[in-house]
Amino acid sequence: VAPLRIALILVGFGHVGRRFVTLLQExxxxxxxxxxEPVIAGVTTARHGSVFSATGLDPAxxxxxxxxxxxxxxxxxxxxxxALARLRQADVEARVLVETTTLDVRTGQPAIDHVxxxxxxxADVITANKGPVAFAYRGLSDEARRAGRAFLFEGAVMxxxxxxxxxxxxxxxxxxxxxxxxxxxxxxxVLTALEQGEPFGDAVARMQEAGVAEADPSLDLDxxxxxxxxxxxxxxxxxxxxxxxxxxxxxxxxxxxxxAIDARARGRRLKLVASGTGQGPEADIRVxxxxxxxxxxxxxxxxxxxxxxxxxxxLGRIVVTQRDGGLEKTAYALFADLMTLAQRAGIRxxxxxxx
Amino acid sequence: VAPLRIALILVGFGHVGRRFVTLLQExxxxxxxxxxEPVIAGVTTARHGSVFSATGLDPAxxxxxxxxxxxxxxxxxxxxxxALARLRQADVEARVLVETTTLDVRTGQPAIDHVxxxxxxxADVITANKGPVAFAYRGLSDEARRAGRAFLFEGAVMxxxxxxxxxxxxxxxxxxxxxxxxxxxxxxxVLTALEQGEPFGDAVARMQEAGVAEADPSLDLDxxxxxxxxxxxxxxxxxxxxxxxxxxxxxxxxxxxxxAIDARARGRRLKLVASGTGQGPEADIRVxxxxxxxxxxxxxxxxxxxxxxxxxxxLGRIVVTQRDGGLEKTAYALFADLMTLAQRAGIRxxxxxxx
Numbered sequence: 001v002a003p004l005r006i007a008l009i010l011v012g013f014g015h016v017g018r019r020f021v022t023l024l025q026e027x028x029x030x031x032x033x034x035x036x037e038p039v040i041a042g043v044t045t046a047r048h049g050s051v052f053s054a055t056g057l058d059p060a061x062x063x064x065x066x067x068x069x070x071x072x073x074x075x076x077x078x079x080x081x082x083a084l085a086r087l088r089q090a091d092v093e094a095r096v097l098v099e100t101t102t103l104d105v106r107t108g109q110p111a112i113d114h115v116x117x118x119x120x121x122x123a124d125v126i127t128a129n130k131g132p133v134a135f136a137y138r139g140l141s142d143e144a145r146r147a148g149r150a151f152l153f154e155g156a157v158m159x160x161x162x163x164x165x166x167x168x169x170x171x172x173x174x175x176x177x178x179x180x181x182x183x184x185x186x187x188x189x190v191l192t193a194l195e196q197g198e199p200f201g202d203a204v205a206r207m208q209e210a211g212v213a214e215a216d217p218s219l220d221l222d223x224x225x226x227x228x229x230x231x232x233x234x235x236x237x238x239x240x241x242x243x244x245x246x247x248x249x250x251x252x253x254x255x256x257x258x259x260a261i262d263a264r265a266r267g268r269r270l271k272l273v274a275s276g277t278g279q280g281p282e283a284d285i286r287v288x289x290x291x292x293x294x295x296x297x298x299x300x301x302x303x304x305x306x307x308x309x310x311x312x313x314x315l316g317r318i319v320v321t322q323r324d325g326g327l328e329k330t331a332y333a334l335f336a337d338l339m340t341l342a343q344r345a346g347i348r349x350x351x352x353x354x355x
Numbered sequence: 356v357a358p359l360r361i362a363l364i365l366v367g368f369g370h371v372g373r374r375f376v377t378l379l380q381e382x383x384x385x386x387x388x389x390x391x392e393p394v395i396a397g398v399t400t401a402r403h404g405s406v407f408s409a410t411g412l413d414p415a416x417x418x419x420x421x422x423x424x425x426x427x428x429x430x431x432x433x434x435x436x437x438a439l440a441r442l443r444q445a446d447v448e449a450r451v452l453v454e455t456t457t458l459d460v461r462t463g464q465p466a467i468d469h470v471x472x473x474x475x476x477x478a479d480v481i482t483a484n485k486g487p488v489a490f491a492y493r494g495l496s497d498e499a500r501r502a503g504r505a506f507l508f509e510g511a512v513m514x515x516x517x518x519x520x521x522x523x524x525x526x527x528x529x530x531x532x533x534x535x536x537x538x539x540x541x542x543x544x545v546l547t548a549l550e551q552g553e554p555f556g557d558a559v560a561r562m563q564e565a566g567v568a569e570a571d572p573s574l575d576l577d578x579x580x581x582x583x584x585x586x587x588x589x590x591x592x593x594x595x596x597x598x599x600x601x602x603x604x605x606x607x608x609x610x611x612x613x614x615a616i617d618a619r620a621r622g623r624r625l626k627l628v629a630s631g632t633g634q635g636p637e638a639d640i641r642v643x644x645x646x647x648x649x650x651x652x653x654x655x656x657x658x659x660x661x662x663x664x665x666x667x668x669x670l671g672r673i674v675v676t677q678r679d680g681g682l683e684k685t686a687y688a689l690f691a692d693l694m695t696l697a698q699r700a701g702i703r704x705x706x707x708x709x710x
Contacts, residue, residue: 170517172385173384297678318675319675329669
C-alpha cells in the first residue's frame with residue numbers, strides 16, 4: 001500500500017518551524033509505521049517571503065528559497081487560501097496547516113485568521129500558538145467540526161508535554177473539576193532568584209541573556225503569558241469560552257521580592273499560579289501569586305520546570321511536570337498532533353471508501 | 356446504528372471488579388458516544404463460584420448469584436475457555452477478559468494463565484494485575500499479536516493514572532531512555548513516618564488499620580511490589596524481558612529509620628525508588644533506597660502519592676504524579692482500557708466490512 005501523502009503548509013518558519021522540519025526527517029520510522037508521508041508544500045513568513053510547490057519542497061532548500069519581503073504585520077491568510085486551492089486543484093486530499101507565528105497576546109492574531117483560512121480551505125490545523133485556543137476556541141472548534149476537520153494545539157501550553165492529548169486520549173469519560181499550574185518559565189525563574197536575594201532587574205537580565213525571556217519581558221512578568229495559557233486550558237477543559245483579557249491577572253515585580261523571601265523563610269514557596277475551577281460562564285479563571293506548602297507538587301518547581309495539576313472525577317488530582325523545556329519540545333508537539341491527524345486520516349479514508 | 360455489544364468475562368470480583376461494574380453504568384454516556392454497549396457475560400471468583408450468561412447478566416444481581424465454592428487456589432482458565440467457547444457459539448464477536456485476581460508476586464500466577472486462556476479463546480484482555488506484564492510481557496504480547504487481540508494493563512502500576520497509555524497514545528515516536536518512580540504507597544507512608552520519629556512497627560500497624568497495607572505487609576516492605584512494577588515498566592518501555600525476581604531489590608525495615616531521619620535533617624528525603632535505564636538485556640532495573648534532593652519531583656511525595664518520571668527523547672524528563680490513590684482509580688484503569696479496545700474494535704469492524 002502506498003503511504004498517504006499529507007501536504008503541509010507552514011505559516012511561520014522560525015526556530016520551532018525549522019526544528020519541526022528536521023524532526024519530521026528524524027521521525028521517519030514512526031511516520032512510515034502508520035503509513036503516512038508528510039510533504040512540505042508551502043512555507044510563508046512575515047519577513048522572508050513564501051515558497052510553494054504542490055508536489056513538495058526539498059526541506060534542505062526551503063531557507064535558501066525564502067528571499068521575499070514577507071507578509072510583514074499583515075495576515076498570511078491570502079497565501080493560505082491560495083495554497084490550499086492549488087493543492088485541491090492538484091488533487092492532494094490530505095492538507096494540514098502548521099501554524100507557528102509570533103503571537104499578539106492581546107488579540108490572538110494573526111494566528112486566528114490563519115486557522116480560519118485553513119479550515120475554510122479544507123485543511124486540518126495544528127498550531128503551537130496559544131492565540132487561537134486562548135481567544136477563539138469555541139468558534140474555531142465549531143468551524144472545524146462543521147468542516148469535518150481537526151483543530152489541534154498540543155504545543156500551546158506546555159511545549160510537547162502531553163496536556164490536551166493526555167486528557168483527550170488517555171482519560172476517556174473523566175469529568176474535569178479544575179486545574180492549577182505553574183506555566184511560565186520566566187516568572188518562575190525570577191521568583192526563585194528573588195527568594196535567594198537576587199535583585200529583580202538582575203534576575204530578569206539573566207533570563208534575557210539565557211534566551212528564555214524576551215527582549216520585552218513584560219508579557220511574561222505581567223502575567224499575560226500565563227493568562228493566555230489559563231484561558232486556553234479553561235476553554236478546552238471547563239467550556240469557559242473566555243479570553244486572556246477576562247482572566248483575573250497578577251504579575252511579579254521588584255515589590256514581590258519581600259513576599260517571596262518571607263514565604264521561603266517559613267518553608268513555603270511563592271509561585272505564580274494559573275488556575276481554573278467551575279464550568280462554563282461561571283468558571284473562575286485567574287493568574288495569581290500563591291503561597292504554596294512545601295509538599296505541594298507545584299512548590300518544588302525551580303527554574304524552567306512547568307507543571308499542571310488537573311483535578312478529575314474519578315481519578316482525583318493528577319500532575320504532569322515538564323522538567324526540561326525548549327523549542328525542540330514545541331516542535332515535537334506539532335509532530336504529535338500530526339500523528340494524531342494522520343491516524344484519523346487513516347480512519348477517514350476507510351470511511352470514504354465505505355460510502 | 357446499533358451499538359457494538361462487547362461481552363465481558365470478569366475473573367476476580369473483589370473491590371476493584373465490583374467498582375468496575377458500577378463504573379460502567381456511571382460511564383454510560385462515554386460508552387454510548389463511541390457506540391459500544393458492554394455486557395457482563397461471566398464472572399468467576401476464587402471463593403464464591405461463577406456465573407455465566409451469553410446474553411448478559413444483570414449487574415445488580417451478580418453478587419447474589421455467586422454462591423459456589425469457587426476455583427480456590429486453582430486457575431480459572433477452564434472457566435475462561437468454556438465461557439469464550441459459548442460466546443463464540445452464540446456469535447458474540449467482541450469478547451473481553453477483565454482480570455483482577457490476587458497476585459502471587461513471586462510467580463505472576465494465576466493471572467498469566469488467565470490471560471493466555473483468553474487470548475487462545477479469541478478474547479482481548481484488560482487487567483489491573485501486574486503479574487502478567489511483570490513476568491510474561493514479551494510472551495503474552497507476542498501471543499496477543501498473533502491472535503490479533505489486545506493485551507492492556509493500564510492499572511498495573513499506578514492505578515488509573517495514565518502511564519502506559521500516556522506513552523503509547525500521546526508520545527508517538529519518542530525514545531525512552533529510562534524511568535524512576537515512587538510506586539509503593541505503604542513504603543512511602545512508612546518512610547515519611549520514620550522521618551518524623553515514629554517507630555517502624557507503629558507506622559506499619561497504622562497503614563494496616565487504614566487498609567492500605569496488607570495483613571502481611573512484607574511484600575510491600577521488602578520491595579516486592581515495587582520490583583514487580585519496575586519489571587512491568589522495564590518490559591514495556593525498555594524491552595527488558597525480565598521478571599521481578601531479576602530486579603535488584605531493597606526494602607525498608609526498622610533499621611531504615613536512622614537513614615531517613617539523617618537525610619531529612621540535611622534537607623533531603625530518603626525514598627524507595629524503582630528505576631530502569633538502558634535497553635534490552637543490558638537494562639539496569641532496581642528498587643533501592645535513594646536520598647533525593649528537596650527539589651526532586653519524587654522527593655516531595657508524601658503518604659499515598661505516587662509518581663513516575665520517564666526520560667525521553669525528544670521531550671526530556673516528564674513526571675506524572677498521582678496525588679490520590681485507591682481502588683476506584685484502578686477500576687477506572689480497566690474502563691480506560693475498555694475504551695481503547697472499543698475504539699480499536701470500531702476500526703476492526705470497518706476493516707472487516709471492507710473485506
